[in-house]
Amino acid sequence: xxxxxxxxxxxxxxxxxxxxxxDLTIEDGEFTVFVGPSGCGKSTLLRLIAGLEDISSGHIDxxxxxxxxxxxxxxxxxxxFQSYALYPHMSVRKNIAFPMRMAGIDExxxxxxxxxxxxxxxxxxxxxxxxxxxxxxxRQRVAIGRAIVREPAAFLFDExxxxxxxxxxxxxxxxxxxxxxxxxxxxxxxxxDQVEAMTMADKIVxxxxxxxxxxxxxxxxxxxxxxxxxAGFIGSPKMNLIKGAExxxxxxxxxxxxxxxxxxxxxDGMWKGRVGVxxxxxxxxxIHVHDTGLGDMITVRITGDIxxxxxxxxxxxxxxxxxxxxxxxxxxxG
Amino acid sequence: MATQHSRSAARLMxxxxxxxxxxxxxxxxxxxxxxxxxxYLPLRGGDLGWVGxxxxxxxxxSSSFWPSVMATLIIVGGVLLITVVFxxxxxLLLNQPMWGQGIVRILVIAPFFVMPTVSALxxxxxxxxxxxxxxxxxxxxxxxxxxxWLSQASLQSIVMIVSWQWLxxxxxxxxxxIQSLDSEQLEAAEMDGAxxxxxxxxxxxxxxxxxxxxxxxxQTIFLxxxxxxxxVTTGGAFGTRTLTYLIYQRVLESQNVGLGSAGGVYAIxxxxxxxxxxxxxxxxxxxx
Numbered sequence: 001x002x003x004x005x006x007x008x009x010x011x012x013x014x015x016x017x018x019x020x021x022x023d024l025t026i027e028d029g030e031f032t033v034f035v036g037p038s039g040c041g042k043s044t045l046l047r048l049i050a051g052l053e054d055i056s057s058g059h060i061d062x063x064x065x066x067x068x069x070x071x072x073x074x075x076x077x078x079x080x081f082q083s084y085a086l087y088p089h090m091s092v093r094k095n096i097a098f099p100m101r102m103a104g105i106d107e108x109x110x111x112x113x114x115x116x117x118x119x120x121x122x123x124x125x126x127x128x129x130x131x132x133x134x135x136x137x138x139r140q141r142v143a144i145g146r147a148i149v150r151e152p153a154a155f156l157f158d159e160x161x162x163x164x165x166x167x168x169x170x171x172x173x174x175x176x177x178x179x180x181x182x183x184x185x186x187x188x189x190x191x192x193d194q195v196e197a198m199t200m201a202d203k204i205v206x207x208x209x210x211x212x213x214x215x216x217x218x219x220x221x222x223x224x225x226x227x228x229x230x231a232g233f234i235g236s237p238k239m240n241l242i243k244g245a246e247x248x249x250x251x252x253x254x255x256x257x258x259x260x261x262x263x264x265x266x267x268d269g270m271w272k273g274r275v276g277v278x279x280x281x282x283x284x285x286x287i288h289v290h291d292t293g294l295g296d297m298i299t300v301r302i303t304g305d306i307x308x309x310x311x312x313x314x315x316x317x318x319x320x321x322x323x324x325x326x327x328x329x330x331x332x333x334g
Numbered sequence: 335m336a337t338q339h340s341r342s343a344a345r346l347m348x349x350x351x352x353x354x355x356x357x358x359x360x361x362x363x364x365x366x367x368x369x370x371x372x373x374y375l376p377l378r379g380g381d382l383g384w385v386g387x388x389x390x391x392x393x394x395x396s397s398s399f400w401p402s403v404m405a406t407l408i409i410v411g412g413v414l415l416i417t418v419v420f421x422x423x424x425x426l427l428l429n430q431p432m433w434g435q436g437i438v439r440i441l442v443i444a445p446f447f448v449m450p451t452v453s454a455l456x457x458x459x460x461x462x463x464x465x466x467x468x469x470x471x472x473x474x475x476x477x478x479x480x481x482x483w484l485s486q487a488s489l490q491s492i493v494m495i496v497s498w499q500w501l502x503x504x505x506x507x508x509x510x511x512i513q514s515l516d517s518e519q520l521e522a523a524e525m526d527g528a529x530x531x532x533x534x535x536x537x538x539x540x541x542x543x544x545x546x547x548x549x550x551x552x553q554t555i556f557l558x559x560x561x562x563x564x565x566v567t568t569g570g571a572f573g574t575r576t577l578t579y580l581i582y583q584r585v586l587e588s589q590n591v592g593l594g595s596a597g598g599v600y601a602i603x604x605x606x607x608x609x610x611x612x613x614x615x616x617x618x619x620x621x622x
Contacts, residue, residue, distance in 0.1 A: 050525060051525075052521050052524070052525070072521075072524050072525045073524060073525060073526070073527035073528075073529075074527075077525070078525065079521075079522065079525050081518045081521070081522055082518070083516060083518045085516065085518035085519045085521065085522035086519075087519060087522075087523075087536070087537060087540075088541075089540040089541070089543070098523070098526050098528075098536070099526035099527055102526055102527035102528045102532065103527055146522075146526070150526070
């Protein structure tokens with residue numbers, strides 16, 4: 001059980017309103033990701049749910065009962081911090097045992113859960129070490145272990161992978177997803193990395209300045225972004241947003257076309273441009289096209305390789321059925 | 335990368351400082367050692383020749399030796415206990431955000447800037463005077479008979495005065511240590527279900543371990559040599575004669591340089607034993 005419901009929740013620091021009234025329901029067992037640029041209030045929102053910050057008004061319900069004034073320890077939530085927040089003077093075993101010791105669980109049960117968690121997280125050989133003797137990824141797993149043994153109603157992750165290097169991040173991303181499939185516990189995950197959001201989430205909550213811009217599954221957000229902000233934020237490389245005369249031809253204030261939905265030709269097409277930088281990734285090539293007369297630079301993505309040199313003339317044709325249209329307020333039109 | 339040439343040049347450059355420092359330390363040390371094996375009474379015949387270990391035996395077998403060791407240990411131990419306990423509490427308090435934090439912190443640190451002689455005199459005359467002291471007035475206000483602090487509770491009084499002087503130092507070091515604690519650790523402990531007292535015991539106190547060892551080490555070195563506070567208050571009477579004070583009395587009041595020097599050598603040995611223990615404790619703590 002782990003349904004979390006936010007009802008008209010607000011948060012102000014002094015006169016500054018960080019989170020205007022906000023409603024959100026996170027269903028039991030769901031992997032929800034809060035994503036947004038830095039300073040959008042996603043970490044604050046997580047800390048409000050955890051109880052580390054008091055909300056200014058509104059209600060938080062956990063499992064159907066009002067938890068607004070319940071202290072963090074009694075909410076049945078476990079949190080994994082960005083800095084891991086391991087206790088440096090305790091061994092890995094004692095770190096993992098700490099929440100159980102505080103809850104007064106008997107020794108045999110403690111050991112059983114520690115062994116189980118250590119086995120699941122590949123930490124069995126490191127139980128007697130101090131956190132200072134572990135690598136970043138191992139520390140991360142200890143922090144997760146400490147959260148698991150509490151058998152919480154929901155896990156809260158606060159940018160847990162941002163201190164790891166790129167290769168390890170991909171590995172841990174999989175491990176956390178794997179863990180979610182196995183435990184089927186509610187997880188709330190905060191990140192600024194839209195790739196993490198897209199790959200892990202059942203449900204993504206896109207935030208900007210404390211306001212929810214869109215809630216939906218990763219593919220909903222990809223195929224039908226509700227506004228220009230979500231369109232630009234979700235997807236990599238970013239969607240090309242084109243304003244002006246070209247947009248008006250399609251009856252919109254702004255049109256958006258994803259780099260992967262643009263056909264490229266060296267001989268003819270809808271838009272003519274000049275090749276800038278081409279990024280060759282092997283499987284894909286990203287070409288930055290300038291001087292198209294459409295305003296900003298256009299990025300296109302081609303599967304495989306293409307022989308396009310800097311300064312070459314290139315023609316682009318958007319796939320019209322994949323075109324996104326936005327009205328003057330930036331909202332999705334049609 | 336130092337070449338052979340620059341290394342020898344560096345040695346040459348450093349030589350004056352090293353020689354000066356060595357001389358500064360070695361000359362008094364060797365003179366003390368030399369005097370300790372002599373019968374040397376400046377006002378009663380001067381240098382009366384070598385006497386072997388007689389001074390060492392006499393210093394230890396004197397009836398005031400063991401009480402002076404006890405007095406030293408009580409003062410050092412008492413001050414350490416008070417400054418560490420209250421230092422931790424004050425540091426926790428000062429770490430709380432409050433209005434006028436900067437001024438409060440300066441005020442807390444102020445006693446450290448008062449010279450020992452001055453602060454001991456202020457305590458003696460302003461607070462502990464049995465007729466006109468503030469404590470006497472306080473006691474009388476509640477209808478009690480004022481305590482004659484420096485004679486009835488002489489050791490406690492000295493511990494109090496010295497603690498007052500050293501509390502700011504302990505507080506300052508411990509405050510900086512508390513400020514370096516990662517707040518996410520405390521939040522993690524809070525989420526793990528640790529109430530404030532347990533957060534203190536399991537997270538804050540172990541974090542302060544290193545700073546506490548440093549405070550104990552530095553203070554012990556200085557407290558073993560406490561002198562001015564005793565000199566201006568009790569003058570070594572009422573059981574406040576520490577080892578340092580005993581040596582002073584032997585040399586200057588009894589005019590027996592040989593006997594005092596032997597006491598000085600004992601003090602060096604004692605200080606080194608303490609230092610070895612402390613260094614090992616600190617080393618162990620710093621390794622982790």
